[in-house]
Amino acid sequence: MTDFSIDPIRKDKASGSNIFFNEDKLSRLSNGVEPPKDLLEKILKRIHREERLLVLRRIIIFSVTLIISLLGFMPSLKILLSDLSQSGFLNFSSLIFSDFSSVTVYWQSFAMILLETLPAVSLALFLAVLLVFLESAKSLTKNIKIITNSRLATN
Amino acid sequence: MQNMQNNIFESKLFRAVILSIAGLIVLGFVFGLGVFVGTKRADFSFRWADQYHRNFAGPRGGFFGDFMAQDREFTNSNGLFGQIMKIDTSAGSGQDGNLTVKDRDNTEKIVLISDKTSIIYQKKNIRLSDLKTGDNIVVIGEPNNNGQIQAELIRVMPDPKGASPNNPPST
Numbered sequence: 001m002t003d004f005s006i007d008p009i010r011k012d013k014a015s016g017s018n019i020f021f022n023e024d025k026l027s028r029l030s031n032g033v034e035p036p037k038d039l040l041e042k043i044l045k046r047i048h049r050e051e052r053l054l055v056l057r058r059i060i061i062f063s064v065t066l067i068i069s070l071l072g073f074m075p076s077l078k079i080l081l082s083d084l085s086q087s088g089f090l091n092f093s094s095l096i097f098s099d100f101s102s103v104t105v106y107w108q109s110f111a112m113i114l115l116e117t118l119p120a121v122s123l124a125l126f127l128a129v130l131l132v133f134l135e136s137a138k139s140l141t142k143n144i145k146i147i148t149n150s151r152l153a154t155n
Numbered sequence: 156m157q158n159m160q161n162n163i164f165e166s167k168l169f170r171a172v173i174l175s176i177a178g179l180i181v182l183g184f185v186f187g188l189g190v191f192v193g194t195k196r197a198d199f200s201f202r203w204a205d206q207y208h209r210n211f212a213g214p215r216g217g218f219f220g221d222f223m224a225q226d227r228e229f230t231n232s233n234g235l236f237g238q239i240m241k242i243d244t245s246a247g248s249g250q251d252g253n254l255t256v257k258d259r260d261n262t263e264k265i266v267l268i269s270d271k272t273s274i275i276y277q278k279k280n281i282r283l284s285d286l287k288t289g290d291n292i293v294v295i296g297e298p299n300n301n302g303q304i305q306a307e308l309i310r311v312m313p314d315p316k317g318a319s320p321n322n323p324p325s326t
Contacts, residue, residue: 086259087259088231088235088236088259088293091236091293091312092234092236092293092295094293095293095295095308095310098275098310099275099308099310102273102275102308103295103308105307106295106296106307106308109233109234109295109296109297109307110234110295112192112195112232112233112234113231113233113234113295115188115192116192116195116196116231116232116233116234117231120189
């Protein structure tokens with residue numbers, strides 16, 4: 001007893017429909033045509049090659065962003081440090097270490113002056129450069145690892 | 156039904172919606188904080204400029220005005236870091252005296268000192284009379300309606316030239 005609900009070809013045959021899985025048509029089309037024996041190997045090789053190309057492309061892109069972020073790191077840090085000292089933020093924040101008990105008493109005024117003197121734009125710029133640098137480094141190492149592992153596997 | 160609910164809560168779309176809401180909350184909070192700080196600075200800057208004539212006996216930037224300084228940023232309201240230009244020890248209206256301090260942004264500000272103000276040099280508490288002109292100080296306090304700062308804490312900083320450790324304010 002055949003279970004028609006499981007086998008799609010037989011189910012189609014049973015329903016009399018001629019749209020999909022027509023066994024006769026399939027056998028007629030494939031009559032005398034044999035796929036090459038190394039077809040699967042060729043397809044897998046091609047997929048592997050495409051994947052490698054994709055990884056290589058990613059390595060190039062992330063190397064460029066890493067270099068750009070590295071070049072931008074020092075100028076953005078200099079701008080941030082200069083703004084921190086010019087605005088007086090460092091002087092005010094140094095009170096945490098020298099007069100901690102007094103700062104806790106007047107914490108509201110202290111918090112306000114820190115917010116007023118915080119160089120938000122240069123801090124955001126520096127953090128953006130740092131984020132790009134860290135993300136590029138992470139993605140670069142990940143892709144280098146993939147390509148190294150695939151080379152080891154092929155050897 | 157249970158399975159459908161699990162699918163919704165574990166979907167990428169649901170996570171994106173949650174992250175978007177969290178991001179909007181953070182953005183709203185930061186925006187609100189920025190508006191609050193900006194309003195306070197603008198208010199103090201307005202009062203400071205408005206009361207300049209009264210506080211310093213003359214128009215700001217001389218009698219010809221200070222037209223070039225129109226694009227200047229708002230001045231800090233809750234504190235300053237600068238050099239003492241003048242010390243007035245005459246007590247009055249609940250104050251022990253006041254200091255005229257040149258801020259980092261080259262603006263003069265009046266710092267009011269009361270008996271509640273802590274004046275600290277190194278590890279010691281000192282008095283108003285111990286301060287001298289030219290001392291670098293960090294002031295934390297509350298702004299008042301006259302464009303002045305009511306000091307809560309004054310920290311005398313070491314002289315950048317290194318003269319202060321050998322020449323401390325007399326106690």
